[in-house]
């Protein structure tokens with residue numbers, strides 16, 4: 375199997391895309407994307423934690439042919455790396471979510487669309503009618519807003535709902551607060567997925583728009599009852615995003631959820647939580663007797679990160695910021711999907727390379743014993 379690590383430009387890894395994006399984006403837009411809550415300990419931890427796991431390769435296996443195919447909630451994708459929901463993609467590129475959707479479609483992988491995307495679900499579905507999309511929703515104060523968004527996503531052919539459960543209020547994003555007023559004066563965006571003709575709802579949506587542009591909270595009274603409510607009326611599977619403990623995972627299962635995303639919201643909500651990669655094992659263990667699929671996001675930047683997450687029990691991983699960097703780095707500015715395609719291709723090829731070096735030819739070959747925490751090497755001479 376040929377490795378294809380060639381790239382049209384000199385951006386050869388995902389971190390290169392961030393460095394380049396930083397030079398191309400308006401400063402305040404870069405800050406909006408890159409930074410997190412409070413002291414940003416969780417952002418750092420998300421990356422650092424991956425480096426504390428060690429790989430234990432199998433050797434002398436024929437790895438000349440490798441198959442990265444998998445499924446998420448029964449839907450086939452070509453490799454186990456999808457796209458997390460990120461708001462306001464038009465800050466990075468004028469095509470925003472449409473560019474991301476085209477790149478994800480071309481790569482044959484999953485895109486989760488943010489409720490606060492700057493493109494409507496119908497437009498995304500029209501441009502990429504056969505692609506795999508999931509819709510991220512919040513339980514808004516006015517449930518009718520959530521319900522209408524669910525109906526629109528279902529009608530547009532979206533295959534699952536992703537309900538974000540780590541944001542009853544918005545995290546204290548200090549770096550963003552420092553530049554927010556300037557950024558808002560420069561440009562403020564609308565959120566087509568939340569728009570409505572109903573005047574009463576429109577007033578509420580207007581409030582949400584204002585809040586989201588100002589980045590205030592959503593609904594501080596949401597409970598597991600709301601997940602049951604969502605599951606009760608939706609016609610497509612429900613995934614909860616933002617679980618970091620076995621206890622929360624065990625509470626999710628009886629609500630009938632179909633999937634869990636182990637996520638720290640990219641360090642933008644509660645600071646000082648564990649890195650998702652460290653929380654993954656306890657969540658996987660907690661739901662092992664159910665059919666719930668577990669995915670993880672946060673700090674995934676390399677093929678070895680992907681391998682570690684899969685070995686620790688994730689069905690697939692998701693990328694947040696690297697997609698935004700890809701959008702921002704699009705070389706031509708004509709066709710935003712190029713940058714995202716490059717990001718997806720680089721990490722896919724790195725993962726394929728890791729598979730080869732680990733002696734694996736399919737995802738079924740990846741075993742938990744192939745990844746150990748570095749502390750095992752520090753404390754024991756015999757593993």
Ligand SMILES: Cc1cc2nc3c(=O)[nH]c(=O)nc-3n(C[C@H](O)[C@H](O)[C@H](O)COP(=O)(O)O)c2cc1C
Pocket residue numbers: 406407408420458459460461488489490510538615637638639640641642671672673674692693694695696
């Ligand atoms: C700019 C930005 C906007 C985001 N918007 C949302 C959102 O609208 N809904 C949501 O559930 N998560 C949102 N997230 C969190 C991501 O879905 C994801 O959990 C996180 O970015 C993963 O970490 P990574 O950026 O290190 O890959 C956002 C993250 C960023 C960086």
